[in-house]
Amino acid sequence: MSDSDPSFNLSCPFPIEDYPQVIMAHGGGGKLTHDLIQKMFLSAFGNSIANQQLDGAVFEAPGQTLVMSTDSHVISPLFFPGGDIGSLAVYGTTNDVAMCGARPLYLSIAFILEEGFSMKSLWKITQSIKAAADHTGVKIVTGDTKVVDRGKGDGIYINTTGFGHRETSLDISPKSIREGDAVIISGDIGRHGIAVMASREGLEFATDLISDCGPLSPIVENLLASDINIHCMRDLTRGGLATAILEICDQSSIEVILEEKNIPITGAVQGACEILGLDPHYVANEGCFAAFLPTDQVEKALEVIRAFSQGKKAAVIGRVESAGQSGLSMLTKIGTHRIVTMLSGEQLPRIC
Amino acid sequence: MSDSDPSFNLSCPFPIEDYPQVIMAHGGGGKLTHDLIQKMFLSAFGNSIANQQLDGAVFEAPGQTLVMSTDSHVISPLFFPGGDIGSLAVYGTTNDVAMCGARPLYLSIAFILEEGFSMKSLWKITQSIKAAADHTGVKIVTGDTKVVDRGKGDGIYINTTGFGHRETSLDISPKSIREGDAVIISGDIGRHGIAVMASREGLEFATDLISDCGPLSPIVENLLASDINIHCMRDLTRGGLATAILEICDQSSIEVILEEKNIPITGAVQGACEILGLDPHYVANEGCFAAFLPTDQVEKALEVIRAFSQGKKAAVIGRVESAGQSGLSMLTKIGTHRIVTMLSGEQLPRIC
Numbered sequence: 028m029s030d031s032d033p034s035f036n037l038s039c040p041f042p043i044e045d046y047p048q049v050i051m052a053h054g055g056g057g058k059l060t061h062d063l064i065q066k067m068f069l070s071a072f073g074n075s076i077a078n079q080q081l082d083g084a085v086f087e088a089p090g091q092t093l094v095m096s097t098d099s100h101v102i103s104p105l106f107f108p109g110g111d112i113g114s115l116a117v118y119g120t121t122n123d124v125a126m127c128g129a130r131p132l133y134l135s136i137a138f139i140l141e142e143g144f145s146m147k148s149l150w151k152i153t154q155s156i157k158a159a160a161d162h163t164g165v166k167i168v169t170g171d172t173k174v175v176d177r178g179k180g181d182g183i184y185i186n187t188t189g190f191g192h193r194e195t196s197l198d199i200s201p202k203s204i205r206e207g208d209a210v211i212i213s214g215d216i217g218r219h220g221i222a223v224m225a226s227r228e229g230l231e232f233a234t235d236l237i238s239d240c241g242p243l244s245p246i247v248e249n250l251l252a253s254d255i256n257i258h259c260m261r262d263l264t265r266g267g268l269a270t271a272i273l274e275i276c277d278q279s280s281i282e283v284i285l286e287e288k289n290i291p292i293t294g295a296v297q298g299a300c301e302i303l304g305l306d307p308h309y310v311a312n313e314g315c316f317a318a319f320l321p322t323d324q325v326e327k328a329l330e331v332i333r334a335f336s337q338g339k340k341a342a343v344i345g346r347v348e349s350a351g352q353s354g355l356s357m358l359t360k361i362g363t364h365r366i367v368t369m370l371s372g373e374q375l376p377r378i379c
Numbered sequence: 380m381s382d383s384d385p386s387f388n389l390s391c392p393f394p395i396e397d398y399p400q401v402i403m404a405h406g407g408g409g410k411l412t413h414d415l416i417q418k419m420f421l422s423a424f425g426n427s428i429a430n431q432q433l434d435g436a437v438f439e440a441p442g443q444t445l446v447m448s449t450d451s452h453v454i455s456p457l458f459f460p461g462g463d464i465g466s467l468a469v470y471g472t473t474n475d476v477a478m479c480g481a482r483p484l485y486l487s488i489a490f491i492l493e494e495g496f497s498m499k500s501l502w503k504i505t506q507s508i509k510a511a512a513d514h515t516g517v518k519i520v521t522g523d524t525k526v527v528d529r530g531k532g533d534g535i536y537i538n539t540t541g542f543g544h545r546e547t548s549l550d551i552s553p554k555s556i557r558e559g560d561a562v563i564i565s566g567d568i569g570r571h572g573i574a575v576m577a578s579r580e581g582l583e584f585a586t587d588l589i590s591d592c593g594p595l596s597p598i599v600e601n602l603l604a605s606d607i608n609i610h611c612m613r614d615l616t617r618g619g620l621a622t623a624i625l626e627i628c629d630q631s632s633i634e635v636i637l638e639e640k641n642i643p644i645t646g647a648v649q650g651a652c653e654i655l656g657l658d659p660h661y662v663a664n665e666g667c668f669a670a671f672l673p674t675d676q677v678e679k680a681l682e683v684i685r686a687f688s689q690g691k692k693a694a695v696i697g698r699v700e701s702a703g704q705s706g707l708s709m710l711t712k713i714g715t716h717r718i719v720t721m722l723s724g725e726q727l728p729r730i731c
Contacts, residue, residue: 051724052725055618055724056616057618057721057723059724081479082448082479083475083476083481084446084448085446085545086445088443093438093439096434096436099490099538135447136449137449139491169449179533180532181532188489191435266409266412311408371404372405372412376407
């Protein structure tokens, strides 16, 4: 979807024709800020909590264990195959809440807009946020809008902070991982990073690559409802599969061995990575997670995940070899062992 | 406080000498991001919830009515008399939580750093965040770090999202305001906006002006503990006193009359506004709020507020003339009535 996408519904209660671009006064707190919030954001996101327009959102908590997660989104380009900064901002944060075993309930949205940013793009992003929030079942309950001078931003940055309720009594965290646990993955890796890079650089060989940007909370909800004894989960965003598993190894002092041949990856992503000299195990995903669980729970877990369209390629990719010392290695396709370490940065910046 | 302030304690577990400036890899999710989070942010903010380093913060809710508020901070300059972007980011959001009648408990911090930003400044801001969080009694439980390319940011932007617990059974919101209510203010107006502007423009006549940037939650807590029947509160940030009261009039369909002579304002702020051609009623504050309450509660409320150093100038500044129609007017010092309306933007941009 781009700014010129003819299928995009432009009917917006905010007068885009009068203000085709963001101006400083849209962030000044006066009438123009008020109009932008009322006619663009609240017209899209409005609900009984947000509509109160207090300094914060006031709501009743449905239970006692709560989860809070925050993420700022600075992706370039803003629109990419399979999503845009709006859907990314919703899924990125609600997926993090889900990874803690909680159902995402409430979301705050804070925009930093650059003077001159296209109002039409802002409305498209707003609609995309709304669609993603509806899909995830999360309510947008409070927000903020700031405008920075031309040349002091990059179009739009979006922070979302999500808040959810954890009903399970499982302690889903690295310290719950046990020796012998299986490591499973919910889908094929590398699509988000490669799709964004192809879109950024205009790579023609990769035009059919679509980001996996999407919601993980419905999958997690079904796993928990099926009484799968999940020890730990993590979504494979910035830094990809390798970085996520390394972080968990580091936090829980476990040694993990992954089997390269079992890690699902499409031919298109594999090919693009080879041409670009990237290792797909470090490339970002936005709708894929790894989970640690007892081996006797694996079949049932895979069945639950595969019932979702984005989970068809779910697979067992490794095991926890020993507890007590930290490390990650990979049994390669040619049968050798390779030590996996953390990159100093990421192969692709500005990916989320 | 500036970057060259000799009183600033530079001992930082993060190796600033190796990385004097932010580089893209600090936002890439790999080893350098990990080091920055561990050695700078967690070394300053660490607590049992944040130290778990899950995708989100998991905590028990102490009660049933919760408040959530978000604010991105894009102030220029980053350091100003009386505060910096770090203290502002903590007080800005915790004050909003307090305005809903809740005690701020948890905070998320999300940094957007520009490639090349000074690590020394980042450490100073980190320490300032820590001090402000301690002062407010709020825990920083989760966070995010992104880096954008040089020229695509403005040094540092900080989003904070706060989460608090409301114990009072009062419904503190515009709809609770009644005809005859008094409007009180917690301190003198305009200091934050003028201090920031003076600092930004190097105005020599205003060098002794200090921002009021500070915590309001202790005052609110004492007001509620003293059984003051607060109908509505709002802090007077972006857009100042006039905009805040206008928003409340609009949300509750009430007519408010303010008495100009009763609105506390220092000679220094008044003088600076006259020279600069600004109306102080629209200038931003960061440690000052207005409250609506029954007239028979006013004396007790003022007594509570005046017990705080920043509340010495608390005063009654107006009354709710009639309910059912929206409007704000001011009885001027020369005895005339003036209709107060919302400015289209703000007089000073990038103030918070």
